[in-house]
Amino acid sequence: MAVVALAGGLGAPGVTTTAMALLMAWPLAPGQRVILAECDPDGGAVLPGALQGTVSNTYGLRNLALAGRQGQLADAFWRQLVDVTDEASRDRLVLPGVYDPAHTSSLGPVWEQLATLFAGIEQHQHDVLVDLGRRGAFGPSSVLAQRADAVLMVARNTLRGLQSAQVRLGALREQLGGATEVGLILVEAGPFGRDEVQRNLSTEVVAVLPWQPEQAAVLSDGAAQPRRFESGELMRAARTATTRIRQMVATRRSRLGHPGMPGGREVSNAR
Template identity: 90%
Template sequence: MAVIALAGGLGAPGVTTTAMALLMTWPLEPGRRVVLAECDPDGGAILPGALQGTVANTYGLRNLALAGRQGQLADAFWRQLVDVTDAASHDRLVLPGIYDPAHASSLAPVWDQLATLFAGIEQHHHDVLVDLGRRGAFGPSAVLAKRADVVLMVARNTLRGLQSAQVRLGALREQLGGAAEIGLVLVEAGPFGREEIQRHLGAEVVAVLPWQPEHAAVLSDGAAQPRRFESGELIRAARTATTRIRQMVATRRSRLGWPTGAGGREVSGAR
């Protein structure tokens, strides 16, 4: 079980789309679940995007602000999750983000509580993907990155995208101080190759996702699935990425002397 944080840089590199792809392809043994928590302080995109407004904005992160102040976040969290599976299996869940960036200030006391919750949620057979957007790996919500097992920087392999990634990777390394494994997820929209990028940025490229706007729109905007979407290159690349990400989690926990299946941490109220 693991906590994976995803962050981005300038422009729209595809953090939420990548997080959704990992959510839908994350390997689950019987009884296991995976949660995508949309913690982007600039506002969430899943409710109006992938879910196409089919779920009321009464669900989500902003409702945890009051619960956090009242010491009830661990219980309230579970009531804010939305099942995104067609079969209503409740094993792939989303915590929708705030819909107004102005609400981010009210969440300042909540980030640390959420980080603690995520760190202990694996005891209850959950993995967590945390969408931090462009700014969330820094500032008040940075604790979510600091407490993660793996932090993935999502970037397009264009000059603009890689320059932004280089600056943010440097800041992440300084901020995390080796607390989490750091990797890159590339969206193949430019001319630079995997090996060249790894050498230049000094970070492992965990996955290269194809530039397929029609397929990506299914995950970002709830568009109709094109033919062979589930067996297409984008989903195959995301599924392959999950294997490497889980290996990175195991590496980190081995380095810290933790069991690879659990971090030895628990939080009350999770279920």
């Protein structure tokens, strides 16, 4: 199974919206699940956004602080997950982030424990997407990036967005030391093309997501789904992205001698 961290730069590049798109598009075989863990030190956005406050903010990351100090995080973690599927199938789950950034200071010991939990979660047939927001790939929570199979920087393909991404990518490479795959997900809101970005930032553009504010609002703010949302351009691009991300993870694990592909299947056969 895969652990994939998503991070951003300055402004609002759309990290959480991208993470939600990947969560909903992630291919799952019977018995498998995917979790989106909101680990943004600046606070979570899914509960008041995509879920529109329909779930109590008593769930989530902040409840793991006490459990972590008591050595019970592994058990408490599963009770904090929220099902985001209409069918209540519990195969696409969210660990809501803190709703008040002030709570982040109590999570110091939690980050390492979460990183360990995520690294061993494949025994439960789960993949994990980790939303690190703008700051989470650095500082106390950076262990989540360091222990991931891949770290993907989300950036708009504008001059401002790419300049910010360039600085963050340089810092990430220095921090990770080549042990983790690093790539870019571009949100196509500017004039710079995929090839140009790859050449100038010396980083693979793993996926390009279209600038589709109406479709993105479904994922970011719980807006009513426009017609043919699931077959629309944004979700099609997200499904394509999951294929390439899983290939990245498979390549890394093969290089490190990890047995098998993510999910125990050849990526090309994923549905």
